[in-house]
Structures are given as structure tokens and as C-alpha cells.
Amino acid sequence: MTQQALEAARRLAPRFAARAAGHDRDGTFPVADFADLREAGLFGLMVPVELGGSGATFAEYAAVAAELARGNGATALVFNMHASVTGALGAVDEDLAEALGVPDEALAARDALLRAAAEGAWYAVAMSERGAGARLSQLSTEYQPVDGGWQLKGSKTFCSGAGHADGYLVAARSAADPSVVSQFLVPATGDGLRVEPTWDSMGMRATSSHDLHLDVTVPADRLLGGVEGLALVIAQLMPHWLVASYAAVYTGVARAAVEAAAAHLNARDLAGLPAVRARLGRADAAVAAASLAVAEAARRVDEAPGDAETNRWVWRAKLLAGTTAAEVAASMVEAAGTSATRRGHPLERLYRDARCGSLHPATSDVCADWLGIAALGGDPDRDTATPRW
């Protein structure tokens, strides 16, 4: 079934590409792309087969994401957030659930969320906050128990897909004990959610990563895992969803840049220029290598998630994809020349989109630091001055 997903992604990419310029220009959410994704059943990609989904591995996700990103990186980036939520939820198997003390009713609630995804719902992530960034340990959004559930109050930023998703994964700290950070799946319906349209970015403009203000009460079973305080545990266990899932998107963006440059240059009969050929050749090799690194990281995530060596591959993938995308897109613009800098030209957009990869957490500079610590025999979890999450 996942081969079908990959084929669907390949089929959809040109449609996304055809719409990408418009969404980029206007900063609008790619509603039609998401209708396509729903129709193709891709919201169930990470949902276990027994819950109606495709049961894709992380490696399969990565392949799908790269294909989607060849069409529109922004669409792939929002899809990535949904895949992260469903992927992390789906990865909590019985053993892990037992180890974490997850009660049965929480598993049932989890199953319901996943089933809904398989049937066409999709979820966004509302984790980052101004000041705290993506570090869970520094959030200011609070929750407290109330009759019939939990009350959440706070403001989130960089919430990709805000206003379009069917639900939001929200991280918050306990009002009673600030050291306890939990995650909730907040339904998009009902009052108490307000999207403030703050997203107006250089690149990845179509993600609608607006601010989300919450003052909302959710049913008790919307506490993910059913017990408080699991957020940091999950972050430690599944760093790939917080770091590596971006990487696949940016190799797709980089590949799209090479292809756009080739098309542009061929159309102008400039393929014979040695400087152009050298640029495309080196870009091609760089994208190929970064893509392999993403695939390798993903393969290891499936085999041994959270292992030290797996995490190194995750950071390598993130670092290589981010830097490669930015460098390749910059070089492709230079190969193609001024006529490719006109708004609406794919390379013009890709140059802006590609610069964003290194900036997502963990940034390229942070990945380099962690990889350096590991190469020197240290442990990035212990050898850095600041907490990772």
C-alpha cells in the first residue's frame, strides 16, 4: 500500500507545482493540495494498517515527503507536521505504552485520532512559542485540570496549517507543576482557538504558519498518552520527528531547483555553457548525496529509533539537507541568470524556500555542534550548555 502512496505523491507533485506560484505569491494555504492529499488517502500514511492507514515506515514517509516537496515544499512541510503527529502516535506500541504507563482508555483515544486521520482528518502542531522556540522545557502555555477535561491557555507561533487543520497537537506545561510538560490534541472545532495571521515569510509562504492563541477546554481523553508529563519523554524517544522529518522536504526542494534550472537552460539553449554544466553537475551530486543521507537516517529510525547512532544520522540528514538545499538553489539561480529571478519563476520561489531548511530546529549550526561532540566521543545530550528540548 505504501508503494501506492509513493506513486500518489509522484502523481500529485506536478499538480502542486502548478499551484505553487500562486500560493507563494499570495501567502495562501494550498487548500486544493490538501484536498488532493485527502483524496489520495495520504493522511493515513503513518496510520497503522489495523486502524485503516497505510502503516508506512519512516523511510517510506521520507520518500513520499521528498516527492511532494518536488511539487511544493510548503505543502510537504505542512504534511510533514501531520505525519509527525500520526507517526509519533502510531509508534507508541503496546510495549512502549506499558512502559510509559499509558492507560487503555488513552490508547483507545489515540486509536480514534488515528482512525480519523485514515479517514481524512489531518493535524497540525502548535509547539513553538515566541521566546521559547521549539524547546519544550521553556514553554509558557499552561494547562490545568477542569471539570470534564483540561483547560489550555497560551499562544503558539509557527503553527503550520493554522486555521486549516482538523486538530492541533499542543504542548503545554502544568500550571500546578511547571516541570511537567504534556501534549494535547485540540480539536479545531469549537471556540477558544484564534488564528492570528502573522505568517508572511520569505520562503515556504504557503504553510500558513500563523500564530495560534488558545483559551480552550478539551475533553479528558485529549491528553495524549493519558498521563501527564510524557512530552519530553517522547521528544527524547523520537527526535526524528522533531528534526529529521524536515530533511526529506528539503532534498525534494533541492532536486526541484536542479530540475527547474535544467528546464530553464534547455529552453534557452544554454546547456552547452561549461560554467552552467559544472554548476548543474555539482548540484546534482550534492542533492543525490543529501537524499541518500535522508534515506539512511530514515531507514535507521525504523530499525532503531532513538539510538545514539540513529540520532547521529538524523542530525547528518538535517544538516546536509538544509545546507545542500540552500547552496544548490543559490547556484541554480546563478546558472539560470536574471530571467529566472522573475516572480512566478520556480527558481525564484525555490531560492527562498530552500533557505529555510537550515533554520528549522535543530538548525544546521546546532546539528554540526552535536555531530562534532559525537565525533569527539561525547554525548550531545550531556555535553551542551543548553537543554536540547
Added chain:
Amino acid sequence: MTQQALEAARRLAPRFAARAAGHDRDGTFPVADFADLREAGLFGLMVPVELGGSGATFAEYAAVAAELARGNGATALVFNMHASVTGALGAVDEDLAEALGVPDEALAARDALLRAAAEGAWYAVAMSERGAGARLSQLSTEYQPVDGGWQLKGSKTFCSGAGHADGYLVAARSAADPSVVSQFLVPATGDGLRVEPTWDSMGMRATSSHDLHLDVTVPADRLLGGVEGLALVIAQLMPHWLVASYAAVYTGVARAAVEAAAAHLNARDLAGLPAVRARLGRADAAVAAASLAVAEAARRVDEAPGDAETNRWVWRAKLLAGTTAAEVAASMVEAAGTSATRRGHPLERLYRDARCGSLHPATSDVCADWLGIAALGGDPDRDTATPRW
């Protein structure tokens, strides 16, 4: 008097910077910047003192341009075209005029154009054409003699300041003899000029480098130099105005990027991060070196314009400024992080503006090729397959 010009540029730069985001957003021409330039007398910068101007050297121009570009690269780029026109006109001294066979009435006409500039007129350049690029030898715009002057017909592209300048330097080939390329200064007033608003670019959005369609008759004395066929001669004699004058603009853009990153990081108290410091330190050194190269090229242009060694410096300056600006801006965005990619943030604009420098003719790749030929003892005028202009 030129020290005054430099001080004026420094004084104006922050005002340009304050307006830059708006013009970038809307793609509008920086009308107020140009009113400021007029008021500060900077349109007379390259006009000989005896004609009412500042009589600036090329080196003085370069210093002024870099300062203006710290405010708004687009403004500086349009100003650069005016400086090129007045600078090239002003550089035709009596000896050169005699050597080229320039008649006295043509010198008088030239003087009138320069006097007008000193009094507040400014000129744009309409040279490039679709298909021909900036190569004079491949233009399709034609002219022919008619009663009372010359008739010009054709279409130009990338005409920075189109619709706002007081006159246009137009290159065209003779309908009678296509090998003869001449230049005219076409007044903006009167019929026959039509601006087609095609400019909607990734960077340098405020230059209004629209298409200009000409079907116009100009008085006889608007043939620059008074004799036909001087365009290529002038291009050979003064390649700095065609190549190096861009360079100063991009060192200003690069410097602005470093300053914007420093301000952004200090405001967020992130100046202590080692990775940030390494990025800013290397960027600072790169900008400083490129700025020196531009200054050196400019100094040599003043001393020995058109000499082989001067031209090498011109290409070095163009190559270094273009590549440095793009690399520095990309690194500064990475140092500053996602919050600097919001539209309206200076770094967001500078990242796009900075990518354009390598693309102006002669491109970085072309400059590298010419410099390589020269380093190998060859002559780029003879050793390349395609004509330079």
C-alpha cells in the same frame, strides 16, 4: 565637494533604509529617495565641476554608491545607471573627443545634458534587450535618420527607473548598416515611449526595471558623440561603467546584511553563541576584502581607464562583490534564524537583493573565465568564443 557627496550619502542611507521595506513589498519606485538625491545634488556627482557638478572620480562614485546601497540597494542600483551615463559623458575629454571625431556641437549637446544633471535631471539606461542581453553587437532596436533628427524603434528590457527618469540612454543599431551601433539620449517627455511594467523580481524590486518600448524621433543632437558607431568604442574604453559600477552597490548590500544581523542578534541577546560569532566574523572579513577590491578597481579606473590591468581589477571587483554579497547574506540569514525571514525584516530583503549581483553582466562566471584567461597569460578580448559586448 565630493566629501560632501559622501557625507550626503551617509546621511541619506538611513532614510532610504526606512523606506526600503515598503518599496520592496510593493515593487514601487523609491520616488522619495530620488527626491532626496536630487536635493542633495547627487545627480551632479559625475558632472565636471565646470559644468556645475561635483566632478567626482570613479573611486568617489564607488564610495558614494556603497553608502547609498547600505540604505537601499535598489536605489543605489538605479543611481548607478545615472552615474554611468553622466560619468561616461563626462569622461570624454577634448583629446578623446578629437580622437573619436566628435564635432563641437556634439560636445555642446553633451555639456547641456551634464548641466541639466547637475541641476537635477537624471538619466536611465535602456540598453538590454530580450535575446541580446547586454551585448551591443546583438541588439535589434534600430534607428534611422529622419528630418530633424533620428527615429528610433525597438524594445528594451531591464530599464531601471523606467517611467521615472528624465531621459534614457538608448543603444540602437543603424537600419542602414547593422554593424553600426550608436547611442542616443532620449528625453522622457513627449510621445513614443511606453513603459510596460514587466519588472516583478525576486530582488532589487524597487528599481522598476521595466520594459521600455520606443517609437520616437529625437533631435539630431541627441546622437551621443555626434557621430554614429561610437557605442562599441565607448564600451571598450569604459568597461568599468558596464561592469564595475554594480560592484560597489553589492558591497554596500553585503555590509548592510552584516549590520542587520548584528542588530537582530544583539536585540535577542544571542551575540554570545559561538556559531553566530564565527558567521559574523567571516562575513565581516569577506565584506571588507570585497570592498577593498572595489575601491582598488575604482582607483585604477581613474588612473588608467580601460588598461588591461585595470580591467582585471574591474572583473575581480565584480566577481568578488557579487559572490560575497550572496554568500554573506545567506550566512547572515542563517545566523539570525527564522525570525529574520519575516517579510519586512531587512535580512529577508537583503537575502533576495544580494543574489542579484552575480547575475548582472558580466556575470560572476564570465568574470571568472576572463580572469582565468588573463592569469594564464591570455587576452579575454581575443580568447573567448563569444563577443564580449
Added chain:
Amino acid sequence: MTQQALEAARRLAPRFAARAAGHDRDGTFPVADFADLREAGLFGLMVPVELGGSGATFAEYAAVAAELARGNGATALVFNMHASVTGALGAVDEDLAEALGVPDEALAARDALLRAAAEGAWYAVAMSERGAGARLSQLSTEYQPVDGGWQLKGSKTFCSGAGHADGYLVAARSAADPSVVSQFLVPATGDGLRVEPTWDSMGMRATSSHDLHLDVTVPADRLLGGVEGLALVIAQLMPHWLVASYAAVYTGVARAAVEAAAAHLNARDLAGLPAVRARLGRADAAVAAASLAVAEAARRVDEAPGDAETNRWVWRAKLLAGTTAAEVAASMVEAAGTSATRRGHPLERLYRDARCGSLHPATSDVCADWLGIAALGGDPDRDTATPRW
């Protein structure tokens, strides 16, 4: 059995490393390393199982070569030549033999050469010539039929292992028809072979890649394939042995450089410096990516040797391994500091060894050109001015 080979390589690498400094210093051939290789049975790595060898795939070869290179790049480079000879000979299966018109007695002779390798013989390659480089089409060494075999006369350069191998693969052109290029396996015994000790190189000093002068008669069955003119066909069919087999060596060299830097820095308690960590982290990621590219190219060589897409991966691997090794080694020296530049320090040697990878044919610049042509939809076999071999 090939897992054994990989384990043997891992076991031998530290022994090679311990001897590497001495051979590098004196430019001597690593005789003891080759005794170790013989004893471990690694000369039979590429020999089909039915002829007594390990029957390794190209991917398995690449993994072994990278491990050996972590010990001593020079040893791995000479081993690579032997693997090329035995690998190419072993790859001629019955179908290919029939297609090429290889007579049965030639297959028998081939089998004998391979059996000998499995029993401990090893072969060097004498292909390059001054002036012609590695291009088969431009060789000047000639052969002609004589009673009882073939007479070969000419001079070869860059013959790694000259004076130590048991036989030499020699490419030569027919005296009767210069367009016919054939290959012979010349035994090291007997007169007519003279090694001129010309090899005194910056890096990879222990390869003994001296000049080899031939004036020798070999038995009839030493014409590889048994029919004349197969050399170019084989080169076209198996470009991986001419290009990609180097790549694995240089990823091993690059990895050794990262490890040597880490050991050096830890010993001096400098692992905490942020600049050091950033260098090691980025180097680690680059080496990991290049290694994946080599493995992917090798995997495809096994699956579809000579296919257009396989060849692209071969060029990518060659380009990435060569450039990565040089850049990584340079950065590791900078991370480790002056104390690592002392002769005898592993990094001092690795910095010199690593620079050689991009220079082996096809050079990095040539690979970039071919990849660029392919990325632009062209065919490097047709779209380059000069013949590839």
C-alpha cells in the same frame, strides 16, 4: 565469505595504519601489508567462488576498500588496481563472452589468472602513458603478433605496485591497425620489464606508481579475451572499474582524517572548543554522505553495470569522494592545529593523500561536467568534445 573479507579488512587496517607513516616517509611499497592481504585471502576477493575466490560484489569490494583505506590509503589504492583486474575478468560471464566472441581457450586462460589470484597472486595495471593519460584511444605502446604469442613495446606511467605485482594488465594498440586497442596480462617474471623509479609524489607515496618500460613477448593466451580490440568495449561496459573504484578509497581516507583529528583533540583536551566541534561535525556529515554515495554507486554497478543511471552514480561517487576527502582533511588539519602538521602525524599524511582523489581520472571537474550534461538531459558520451577513454 565476503563478510569474512570485510572483517579481515577491519582487522588489518590498524596494522596498515601502524606501518603507513614509514612507507609514506620513505616512499616504499607496503610489502608487509600485501603479505597480510595475501594471507587473509583478499587477493581472491573478486574471484568467482567456483574459481576459488570470494565472489564479492562490487558493493562488497567498495566496503572492503574503504576499510583498508582507513588503515593506509596507498595500500588500498594498489589493492584497488588488483581488484579492478580480477573484477573485470570475473565479470565476463558466458553471455558476455559469447557476445564479445571470446573463444573457449581465452576463457580457460582467464580462469587460470583468476585461480592464481585466489591462490595469492596479484596484478597491477599498466595503462596510463605520458601524454595520453588514461585515454585508451591515445596510447603509444604497441603490440604485434610474433611466433608463440605477442610482442609488446612501450612505456607506461603511474603503474601502482610496479616491481611488486605478479602480473601487469597492459593496454596497447595494434601495430597493424592503430585503432585496435587490446589488453594483455604480462607476467612479472622474465626479461623485458624494467621499472623506472619515477614515483615520488606528494600523496599516496607508498603506491610505488613508477614507470614501467616493456619490451616483452608474452604467450598467445595472455591476450585478454582472446580477440583483439576488446579494451575500449570493456572500458565502456565497466567504467566503474576505471572511475568508481577510487572513490571507496577516498571515503576511507576522509574517515581516517576525522578519526585522527578526534584522537588528537581529545588527547589535548580540546574537544570543548566550539570551532573544533563545528569542524568535526560538518566533516562527519560530509564523509557519511560521500560514503553513502559510494555504496549506492556500487550497489547499482552490481545491479545494472554500465547503465546510464549507474554511470551517473559512479561519477557522483567519484566527485563526492574526491572533493570530500580533500576538504575534510584540510579542515581536520585546521581543527587539530600546528602540532598535527609534524611529519609522522597521521593528519599530515592524510592531508597529502586526500588531495589526490580528485585528480585520478575521471577528475572531479570532468565528473562535474559529465553530471551536468546528464542533468541537462544530454549524453556525456556524445556531448563532450574529447573522447572519454
Added chain:
Amino acid sequence: MTQQALEAARRLAPRFAARAAGHDRDGTFPVADFADLREAGLFGLMVPVELGGSGATFAEYAAVAAELARGNGATALVFNMHASVTGALGAVDEDLAEALGVPDEALAARDALLRAAAEGAWYAVAMSERGAGARLSQLSTEYQPVDGGWQLKGSKTFCSGAGHADGYLVAARSAADPSVVSQFLVPATGDGLRVEPTWDSMGMRATSSHDLHLDVTVPADRLLGGVEGLALVIAQLMPHWLVASYAAVYTGVARAAVEAAAAHLNARDLAGLPAVRARLGRADAAVAAASLAVAEAARRVDEAPGDAETNRWVWRAKLLAGTTAAEVAASMVEAAGTSATRRGHPLERLYRDARCGSLHPATSDVCADWLGIAALGGDPDRDTATPRW
């Protein structure tokens, strides 16, 4: 007179170049080069005119050093140490002497040392120590007052020219008060100095930067400045001699690499290859820019030594020269190909020599950090964790 010095350097450079391969091969000191330098009067370059020298500025020194380095970087590097000693001594004018409390007899002793240099003596620097590097604050060599002078005891490393100089500038700490660091000019004659031939380096092999063991008593007037504790003061006042003087050497090395590559490629008729031209063109521009940065730093050192802005230029020059030399030499080897990696080929040596520039203190990474602090508005003297000297 300094124009004469520059011309002398240009005249000597080819002679140095002719000898460079031999000294590099054998690791021998360029005795004949130093005889040439003496004969040309260049040991008096930095000696004030009134003391018989050329009275060169720092900028003039930098120009001379770059020329010498085009011949042999190692010779230029040793010469640089002598220039540092004489330059720093000569820079102590009456005002500074008074401010520092330098007694008259110390000035007289200083004059004698400078006069001797003008007459043909040259001095080496014995500052670095194992463990302490070049940081004055961490030295272990001690001195104490004894009858008739000072007794010094300790071991120095990286003492370029050890065994060949006429005297050594030795930094040591007071046995009585370890916070007091002073400098002595120790004559080469007499007992108590022992050269341990430890220098056997990847690059700059001819500098004879051996270890120097001291157990020696020097006359009272060999305490430089005549009062104890001036060493750190001088380091703060004249950081250019500790940092920037290396930079000029490496621009000369880089320029030599470009020239050697051009000569090599022209001799093989390979100047027409586009990839080669691109490499030489970019290298040419990079070297030109780094050379300008060195000249600018030197100019400012003359104008305002020790000023904050001067120091920034000094770090820029050091950073740019070091990184440019290494990158340019690596690219030139790649442009020239395997035949240029033969020992004895200029590029083979230059590739090794060029890598050393970034490693001299302050290293490129340290310069980048300091420049970053300054670009962020900080003060590298206060904002780094470790003392600068």
C-alpha cells in the same frame, strides 16, 4: 631606500624559488637565502634610518615579505620573525619609552641591537612553549636576577631559524613574581643554548623551527626595555607583529601557487579548458582581495597601531590570507593535475606550505571569533573566555 628594499626582494625571489625545492626536501635552513638578505641590506629594513637602517613602515615590510614569499614562503616566514623583533624595538619611540619608564641605558642597548641588525645581524623569536603555545601568560621559562645580569632557564618550541640566528628574543616569567613576563635578547654566542632538531613539518619545512633549550646568563642590558614586565604591554600595543606579519607571507605563497599553476598549464597547452580557467580566475580574484586586506591592515598599523579598528583589520588580514592561501593552493593543484603532485614541483610544496597560514596564532578560527565579537559590537579583549596572550 625602502623602494630599494622592495626591488631587492623582487630580485631575490627567483633565487629563493630556485633553492626552495631542495630546502623543502631536506628540511634544511636556507642559508644562502639569508646570505642574500644580508647582502641586500634587508636585515636593516625595520631599523630606523638614524640607526643605519631603511626605516621601513609596516606597510613596506608587508610588501617586501609578500615578494620574498613568492620565492620561498619559509624564508619569508623566518625573515618575518626578525622583522618583528627589529620592528617592535624600533617602534619604541621616546614618548613611548618615557611612558613605559624605559631608562636611557636600555634605549642605548636597544639602539645597539638595531645598529647590529642594520649591519647584518638577524634575530629569531623564542616565545612559544609546549603547552602554553604563544600565550605569554602561560609560559614556564623563568628568569631571575644574578650577578651581572639575568639567568634564563627553560625550553622553547617553534623557534624559526634556531641555530642560525645571531640572537633570540626570549619571553620568560619572573621566578620571583610569575605574573611578570619580560623579554630578553639572548645572544647566539656562548654556552647555554641548545638546539634540539624537532622541526620536521608538513609545510614551511625550511624554517628550522626547532626547539631551543636555554640555561644561560645574559648581561643586564639584554632585558628589553630595561624594566621587567613589559612583554604583555608590548603584545597589547603591537598585536600586528604577533598576528598580521604572517599574513603578508601567505598572500605571497598564494600568488606563487597561481603563477605556478599557470606556468604548468601553459606548458602542457591546457589553458583552454573551461574548468581550468574558472579555477585560475577565482583564485586570482581571491588572492588579489587577500593582498589588499593585508596592505590595508599594514597601512592602518602604521597610522594607528593598536587601535581597535586597526586590530580588526589585522585579524581580517590574518584570516583572509590564511584561508585564501590554503584554498587557492588546493584548487591550483586540482587545476594542474597529478603531474603537479610530484615532489619537487612548486605546487606540491606550495600546497603544503599554504596550509600552515591558518594555524599560526591567532588561528583563522580565533580571528573569526574575534571579528564576530567586534561585528556584534563587543570587545574581543573582554568578551572571550581565555586571555588573548
